[in-house]
Amino acid sequence: MGATDxxxxxxxxxxxxxxxxxxxxxxxxxxxxxxxxDLFAFNAHDVKEYASAEHTRVYNGNxxxxxxxxxxxxxxxxxxxxxxxxxxxxxxxxxxxxxxxxYALLGVTGDHASCEDNLLSSLRALGHEVEVPQPINLFTNxxxxxxxxxxxxxxxxxxxxxxxxxxxxxxIVCASSCPQDIVAINARHVxxxxxxxx
Amino acid sequence: MGATDxxxxxxxxxxxxxxxxxxxxxxxxxxxxxxxxDLFAFNAHDVKEYASAEHTRVYNGNxxxxxxxxxxxxxxxxxxxxxxxxxxxxxxxxxxxxxxxxYALLGVTGDHASCEDNLLSSLRALGHEVEVPQPINLFTNxxxxxxxxxxxxxxxxxxxxxxxxxxxxxxIVCASSCPQDIVAINARHVxxxxxxxx
Numbered sequence: 151m152g153a154t155d156x157x158x159x160x161x162x163x164x165x166x167x168x169x170x171x172x173x174x175x176x177x178x179x180x181x182x183x184x185x186x187x188d189l190f191a192f193n194a195h196d197v198k199e200y201a202s203a204e205h206t207r208v209y210n211g212n213x214x215x216x217x218x219x220x221x222x223x224x225x226x227x228x229x230x231x232x233x234x235x236x237x238x239x240x241x242x243x244x245x246x247x248x249x250x251x252x253y254a255l256l257g258v259t260g261d262h263a264s265c266e267d268n269l270l271s272s273l274r275a276l277g278h279e280v281e282v283p284q285p286i287n288l289f290t291n292x293x294x295x296x297x298x299x300x301x302x303x304x305x306x307x308x309x310x311x312x313x314x315x316x317x318x319x320x321x322i323v324c325a326s327s328c329p330q331d332i333v334a335i336n337a338r339h340v341x342x343x344x345x346x347x348x
Numbered sequence: 349m350g351a352t353d354x355x356x357x358x359x360x361x362x363x364x365x366x367x368x369x370x371x372x373x374x375x376x377x378x379x380x381x382x383x384x385x386d387l388f389a390f391n392a393h394d395v396k397e398y399a400s401a402e403h404t405r406v407y408n409g410n411x412x413x414x415x416x417x418x419x420x421x422x423x424x425x426x427x428x429x430x431x432x433x434x435x436x437x438x439x440x441x442x443x444x445x446x447x448x449x450x451y452a453l454l455g456v457t458g459d460h461a462s463c464e465d466n467l468l469s470s471l472r473a474l475g476h477e478v479e480v481p482q483p484i485n486l487f488t489n490x491x492x493x494x495x496x497x498x499x500x501x502x503x504x505x506x507x508x509x510x511x512x513x514x515x516x517x518x519x520i521v522c523a524s525s526c527p528q529d530i531v532a533i534n535a536r537h538v539x540x541x542x543x544x545x546x
Contacts, residue, residue: 212495300406
């Protein structure tokens, strides 16, 4: 770990956004294990351009980038490169960010934190109103049956597991510690993450 | 076919948009067979709300709605109900609409029609500037390997195969005859579709 690393602590259930210049690298660490991280990446010069799941699937020809493959924008320009994966390798790009309607349908009455709200408030703090893209759901264990059925299983990550990305353009990245405590993806115990600028 | 049916012819490689009131039904027919149809649906009163693939996957727990299941918006409100499927049953909601960058990456120099441009121009003609959602790729045959790899195979539809939807709110639907003639999804022969308001 370099002396110049910038560590951004992401409290359980909260989100943080930061600008990373083109060529910069960052690490996302699941500090306690079994905690999903919703990651979003926007072109810092035009936040209407962002990491797009559906364009990335076409670009790489698979459901989720492998190490060495990029995430691309709607204009099919690389925005992040997936450089290292020190986890069991299970990530998702199929399910939407949790939002108030998700929790209402799960029976929650009243307010509940959500990755969508974490994204919107983190970007608003930087002066941007953004669309809510399909997130890059790091550490998120959504098995897919041969019949195309999805399931919501606990994350497989151990404490300290991490991934590393390189910014392929000037980006604003937002990472949210997913506050989902109704379904099992965070093992019903929402915990902290760390975003480290390398 | 009722006496009051409204038939909208969609020429090969073109798009058409139309308003359908809540409770209204419409049919999309692959007139010649093996022709993909990119379908989009927007809340007619607020086009920022639209049929969202990632929210629909969570709502139904599968990759693509089955007959009897809805497509939902970002607010997880049903917008279309999948009522009838008179095709081999292969549809897609994983790959982005083709756009100019898709054709540039496939080696096309100069202009090429695209589903994205068809959507934007059809909606602009109705006075709306819209985001480009992940489309509902009707008739589109994108097999998925157990390793999560996508493939682009010719549509399986025969001439006259069709699907029927019911609008669950006042919607603007846009259907595009996909102009993709480089990869095999339309058997490299782009043909007409029909949108019929029932």
